[in-house]
Structures are given as C-alpha cells and as structure tokens.
Amino acid sequence: MITISSNVENVGTSIEDEVILTSVRNGDSISEESGDFLTSYLPMYDPIQQEVIGMIGIDQDMSIIHDINAQIAWIVWAITVVTLLIVLFVAIRFSGSISRPIKYITQSMERLSIGNLAEPVQASNRRWGE
Numbered sequence: 001m002i003t004i005s006s007n008v009e010n011v012g013t014s015i016e017d018e019v020i021l022t023s024v025r026n027g028d029s030i031s032e033e034s035g036d037f038l039t040s041y042l043p044m045y046d047p048i049q050q051e052v053i054g055m056i057g058i059d060q061d062m063s064i065i066h067d068i069n070a071q072i073a074w075i076v077w078a079i080t081v082v083t084l085l086i087v088l089f090v091a092i093r094f095s096g097s098i099s100r101p102i103k104y105i106t107q108s109m110e111r112l113s114i115g116n117l118a119e120p121v122q123a124s125n126r127r128w129g130e
Helices: 018-025 063-113
Strands: 030-034 037-045 052-061
Touching: 018 030, 018 037, 018 052
Parallel strands: none
Antiparallel strands: 030 037, 037 052
16 A cells, blocks of 8 residues: 555555566566656665565656657757768769869870870869879
8 A cells, every 4th residue: 555655646545466566575676668657666675674565666757758869869860961961062072173183184185096186284283292
C-alpha cells in the first residue's frame, strides 16, 4: 500500500502488479515506459541492508527528452545538408580550377597536331613547384 506520495491521490492505493511486487521484493529494480512517462520501482532496504522493507516508485515525464531528441535530429539533419552544400560548392570550384588549364592545353595540342604552328601560348599566373 502506498503510504507517502508526492501525488496525494496515490496515498492509500496499492500496486496490484504481482510481477513488479515480486521483483522488488527480490531486490530488483524495475522500469517501464508508457507513452511519455517512465515509471521506475526501486527496493528500499532496512538499515542493515538485509531485508526489503518497501519500495520507491518514481514517475518521470519523458516528453521533454523526446522533444529534445527531435530537435537534435533536426539540427543534425540541417548541419549535414549545409555541410554537403559547402563541400559540393568547394568541389565544383576546385575541379574547375584544375580542369580549365587541362582543357586549354588539350585544345592547343589539337590545333598543333593539325599543323597550326602559330598557336599562341597563354601565360599563366600559377606557380609550379613553389
């Protein structure tokens, strides 16, 4: 029977679930989740820790934790999308800076291969080997 409770409506009632009562009498802690609430039952021992003389029941509202988990998931998703966009932008810019000179050399070599020896060589501001 419940003798002390922070919820006055519980005083005088009893826990009818034999599985919970048996487990707590054996010294086990039990937790069960239903919806947004987590209920835990803990054994309470006598002063010399020899015998279970009662139990402590704790009801915890888990809705705040569920809300925080949802917010964290959204933030992780947003950071992932932003990171992918930045990586994609940098990759495109970097690949362009590599492929443009190669494309120019390829076109110049094609013109030279067909006999156009008047092909001008374009100066580059790149510094190789420095």
